[in-house]
Amino acid sequence: MDWRGRRESSNIEDRRGQGGGMVRVGGVGGIGVLAVVLIGMFFGVDLTPMLNGSGGDSYSQAPSGPNTVDDDSERFVAVVLGETEDIWGAIFKASSLTYHQPKLVLFSGATRSGCGAAQSAMGPFYCPVDKTVYLDTDFFRVMEQQLGSRGEFARAYVIAHEVGHHVQDELGVLEQTTAVRARSSEAKANAISVQVELQADCYAGVWANAARDRLKLTDADIKSALDTAARIGDDALQQKSQGVVVPDSFTHGTSEQRQRWFYQGYRSGDPGQCDTFSAQSL
Numbered sequence: 001m002d003w004r005g006r007r008e009s010s011n012i013e014d015r016r017g018q019g020g021g022m023v024r025v026g027g028v029g030g031i032g033v034l035a036v037v038l039i040g041m042f043f044g045v046d047l048t049p050m051l052n053g054s055g056g057d058s059y060s061q062a063p064s065g066p067n068t069v070d071d072d073s074e075r076f077v078a079v080v081l082g083e084t085e086d087i088w089g090a091i092f093k094a095s096s097l098t099y100h101q102p103k104l105v106l107f108s109g110a111t112r113s114g115c116g117a118a119q120s121a122m123g124p125f126y127c128p129v130d131k132t133v134y135l136d137t138d139f140f141r142v143m144e145q146q147l148g149s150r151g152e153f154a155r156a157y158v159i160a161h162e163v164g165h166h167v168q169d170e171l172g173v174l175e176q177t178t179a180v181r182a183r184s185s186e187a188k189a190n191a192i193s194v195q196v197e198l199q200a201d202c203y204a205g206v207w208a209n210a211a212r213d214r215l216k217l218t219d220a221d222i223k224s225a226l227d228t229a230a231r232i233g234d235d236a237l238q239q240k241s242q243g244v245v246v247p248d249s250f251t252h253g254t255s256e257q258r259q260r261w262f263y264q265g266y267r268s269g270d271p272g273q274c275d276t277f278s279a280q281s282l
Contacts, residue, residue: 001152002216008078009085011101016108016137073137074106080156081133084163087210091271092170102166103132104159124158126165128174133162147231151224153217157204157262158228164203167271168196187248194234195276197252198261201229202274205265222266229258257282 085101092099105111110119114130124135135158143149143158168174177196181189208225211217230236233255235245252258261282265274276282 001156001218001221003076003079003083003152003156006079006215007082007086008075009082009101009104011081011085011103012074012078012106013103014074014106015111016106073140076152076155077104077106077135077137077159080159081163083211083214084160084207087207087214088163088167091206091210097170100131100170102126102163103130105132105134107134107136108138109136124162126162126169128165128169131166131169133159133166135159135162143228147228149224149228149231151221153208153221154224154228156215157208157225160204160207161200163207164200165196167203168199173199190249190251193251194253194257194282198257198282199274199276201253201258202261202265202276203271205262205267206269206271206274208262208266209269225262226259229262230255233258253282 081104085099089099089101105113105118107118108120110117111134112118113127113132113134115125115127118125118134120136120138122134124133124139126133139158140155143154165174173196177192181192184192204225208217208222232252234250234252235247235254238245238249253261261274261276265271
């Protein structure tokens with residue numbers, strides 16, 4: 001992945017160095033602290049209620065400090081965000097639509113979002129209220145050390161997935177699915193959530209297809225994204241944390257599903273191939 005020297009997005013707000021945060025990790029039942037952190041970190045699952053139970057231990061993320069901000073991380077994020085702006089802007093324009101670029105906030109430990117408190121344990125997420133992606137860049141270190149997910153394009157996949165949620169927001173998908181989920185049973189709401197997340201994976205693949213020549217992506221880059229998708233499937237995380245897989249509780253899709261939908265977007269390069277809501281099988 002050749003990203004250095006490319007245009008950097010100006011839609012970034014850097015709040016790092018403003019202090020870390022304290023998160024309670026008690027009262028999580030049989031899921032376990034590691035699972036809560038891992039599931040939360042992969043792509044916008046708000047686990048704050050689970051982390052606020054009584055009892056248990058506390059996990060405090062050490063503040064990065066005012067002089068330890070990794071500017072290279074910011075440049076990387078800015079380039080990837082800039083690439084999503086250019087590519088989705090062109091895709092929308094080709095369909096006579098206007099793409100409104102999202103903002104991206106870098107933070108360390110904890111910050112505020114239009115959707116409420118943002119904490120590291122929640123992981124990267126997109127807030128439709130303020131049209132903003134929130135990302136603690138320390139998450140990239142956790143990806144490598146705790147999940148074994150390596151490679152720069154694995155990081156780009158994370159950002160592209162969250163931007164995929166913004167694309168859904170632009171198209172009205174998030175508003176519609178949120179309304180349906182609100183009046184559905186828990187099992188049905190979870191199933192819709194899986195469709196939403198898999199579509200965002202597919203959109204990340206569409207972006208990767210368009211960015212392939214621009215960023216000189218290699219087969220190894222795509223493999224790193226697929227490997228990451230495999231590591232963060234609901235089944236893989238549940239098996240890792242509790243030794244039992246509970247399909248009705250899935251909210252993001254299995255490892256196989258996440259890989260398949262990312263690759264479908266990458267192979268086709270067509271957002272129209274990302275209709276997870278009409279698919280006979282996910």
